[in-house]
Amino acid sequence: MIIENTYFNGNVKSLGYETAEGKSTLGIINPGEYEFGTADKEIMHIVEGKLSALLPDQTDWQHFEPGNSFEVPANSRFKVKTEVPTAYLCQYR
Template identity: 70%
Template sequence: MITENQYFENNVKSLGYHTSEGKSTVGVINPGEYEFGTSNKEIMHVIEGELIALLPNTTEWQSIKAGQSFEVEKNSSFKVKANAQTAYLCQYR
């Protein structure tokens, strides 16, 4: 089953699906700054574009470009900025 997700006044949209390893979403983030909370460990892969991320327990933003990824532990939050539309794959583990 494929689910549709919309966040932040439709500025972040994704399609969710399940694999043998768990839930994943693939989506697009419009330009802007967003804060996400986690209930599971998340592995965020940038497919196209760039996200600038402020990860838990850090004070400096870091650039995550196409082909790169970052991980966020469950029960935490992180912020991302996008200067242009950016495609991502998020795996929930």
């Protein structure tokens, strides 16, 4: 089954699905700054565009482009910001 997710007044949208390895979402982030919370560990892969992330327990924003990824621990919060529409794959493990 495919699940549709919409956040931040439609500025972040994703389609969720599940495989034998676990849940994943494919999505688009419109320009802006957003804060997310995690229940599970997340592995975020940038597919197109670029974004910056302020990860838990960090004070500096890190920059990510297509082919880059980052991990966020379970039960934490992180921020992302982008100036261009950015596509991502998020794996929940």
